[in-house]
Amino acid sequence: MSQTSSQSMRILLDQSEIPTHWYNVAADLSTPPAPPLGPDGKPVSVEKMAEIFPMNILEQEMSLERWLPIPEEVRQIYALWRPAPLCRATRLEAMLKTPAKIFYKNESVSPAGSHKPNSAVAQAWFNHAAGIRRMTTETGAGQWGCSLAFAGQMFGIEVRIYMVRVSYDQKPFRRSMMRTWGAEVFASPSELTQSGRMALAQDPNSEGSLGLAISEAVEEAASRADTTYGLGSVLNHVVLHQTIIGLEAKKQFEKIGLYPDIIIGPCGGGSSFGGIAFPFLADRAAGDKRANNLRCIAVEPTSCPTLTRGAYAYDFGDASGYTPMMKMFTLGHDFMPPGIHAGGLRYHGASPLISQLVREKLVEPVAVPQLATFEAGTQFACAEGIIPAPESCHAIRAAIDEALRCRETGEEKVILFNLTGHGHFDMAAYDRYFSGALEDYEYPAAAIAASLAHLPKVG
Numbered sequence: 312m313s314q315t316s317s318q319s320m321r322i323l324l325d326q327s328e329i330p331t332h333w334y335n336v337a338a339d340l341s342t343p344p345a346p347p348l349g350p351d352g353k354p355v356s357v358e359k360m361a362e363i364f365p366m367n368i369l370e371q372e373m374s375l376e377r378w379l380p381i382p383e384e385v386r387q388i389y390a391l392w393r394p395a396p397l398c399r400a401t402r403l404e405a406m407l408k409t410p411a412k413i414f415y416k417n418e419s420v421s422p423a424g425s426h427k428p429n430s431a432v433a434q435a436w437f438n439h440a441a442g443i444r445r446m447t448t449e450t451g452a453g454q455w456g457c458s459l460a461f462a463g464q465m466f467g468i469e470v471r472i473y474m475v476r477v478s479y480d481q482k483p484f485r486r487s488m489m490r491t492w493g494a495e496v497f498a499s500p501s502e503l504t505q506s507g508r509m510a511l512a513q514d515p516n517s518e519g520s521l522g523l524a525i526s527e528a529v530e531e532a533a534s535r536a537d538t539t540y541g542l543g544s545v546l547n548h549v550v551l552h553q554t555i556i557g558l559e560a561k562k563q564f565e566k567i568g569l570y571p572d573i574i575i576g577p578c579g580g581g582s583s584f585g586g587i588a589f590p591f592l593a594d595r596a597a598g599d600k601r602a603n604n605l606r607c608i609a610v611e612p613t614s615c616p617t618l619t620r621g622a623y624a625y626d627f628g629d630a631s632g633y634t635p636m637m638k639m640f641t642l643g644h645d646f647m648p649p650g651i652h653a654g655g656l657r658y659h660g661a662s663p664l665i666s667q668l669v670r671e672k673l674v675e676p677v678a679v680p681q682l683a684t685f686e687a688g689t690q691f692a693c694a695e696g697i698i699p700a701p702e703s704c705h706a707i708r709a710a711i712d713e714a715l716r717c718r719e720t721g722e723e724k725v726i727l728f729n730l731t732g733h734g735h736f737d738m739a740a741y742d743r744y745f746s747g748a749l750e751d752y753e754y755p756a757a758a759i760a761a762s763l764a765h766l767p768k769v770g
């Protein structure tokens with residue numbers, strides 16, 4: 312099948328077509344992003360942030376430049392698996408009897424099995440360039456921890472990872488992967504940090520949360536001069552690095568003369584969603600008529616409904632209040648989400664950039680229940696062969712729902728979703744789904760109100 316015909320099933324780019332710049336959506340927002348605040352309620356100083364991040368990363372975090380160059384060293388590591396294929400899911404379309412054209416960007420082809428190395432490699436390189444030799448981080452599903460472990464190996468950086476307890480227990484082979492790439496892995500909450508010890512004192516059987524694991528990793532980085540911290544999502548620079556996904560997808564759509572009507576991605580902290588959607592929103596900002604009616608749908612679990620039921624407010628990025636406060640949709644920093652299997656979507660907050668775009672109605676948030684996501688993921692696996700990560704199943708659910716709507720209306724919409732990762736280390740979750748042990752869970756309104764009552768008072 313020709314690579315450029317509109318019937319192509321895999322639209323590939325040459326290695327030389329790996330984008331040379333990342334896209335920074337902050338340049339195109341109607342108002343500049345709200346600054347992160349310190350405990351005194353004032354914009355946090357760069358010196359304070361520099362306790363845990365190198366200056367070259369902070370420059371990206373605060374930049375209002377539209378295009379930022381991708382260092383050649385990063386493009387060379389990207390080339391181990393990028394450009395990632397854009398695939399047409401023709402068998403899924405046939406199974407659904409939909410006139411819609413369904414495409415997915417296959418980010419599962421990276422060494423770690425997801426989109427996360429796009430930022431991990433960049434972060435490791437910028438830290439290396441700043442002379443850093445040791446980093447800490449947290450991981451929920453294990454995807455980010457694996458990615459930073461791998462990226463650390465590429466640039467000679469030691470990596471210590473705090474892995475949310477529930478995932479540490481459910482996904483032993485993710486731990487083995489991180490160790491293969493030379494990283495140290497501890498279950499969070501741990502005895503290694505003050506935040507971990509406090510959480511264990513309150514609940515010795517704590518399942519942990521991303522917010523808590525972040526507290527542990529930040530606490531350690533702040534207390535050691537030789538160590539910085541790397542975050543796998545949420546922050547502007549992480550979303551920036553992930554725009555490689557959408558930038559490649561745009562080139563791929565150009566090759567087949569199509570343009571998406573709907574872009575869908577799972578949303579945990581929001582990096583992969585922003586990564587696929589923002590480069591298309593850049594077209595809209597530039598007055599490209601093809602993007603006028605573009606819909607961008609961010610999909611989250613009903614068990615952790617940050618964008619759909621959270622408050623838009625300043626809150627801490629971690630459970631213990633070590634990080635600056637960010638203006639974002641949040642369920643409250645001490646929100647303890649249930650141990651659903653989509654570990655990467657169990658975060659109380661969402662990227663400030665995505666939050667702002669939700670407020671500006673350029674991004675539509677949707678929450679879906681767990682069982683329906685596994686149903687969609689299984690359908691996709693049977694049609695297209697790839698077994699998706701539980702996080703990615705959230706996007707597939709929404710994509711199938713949109714395709715079924717097209718069946719009703721007869722519209723031939725072009726749907727693009729982000730296949731953010733494969734599920735090869737999530738088969739225990741699939742098994743639990745098949746055996747009927749998984750349940751839907753809607754977070755009770757009273758519990759959300761209780762954690763929102765602890766939002767920091769600002770202004």
Ligand SMILES: Cc1ncc(COP(=O)(O)O)c(C=O)c1O
Nearest residue numbers: 544579580581582583655702732
């Ligand atoms: C496969 C996969 N998809 C999506 C996510 C959600 O993260 P983010 O919203 O930052 O893309 C994760 C997080 O771990 C993940 O592992």
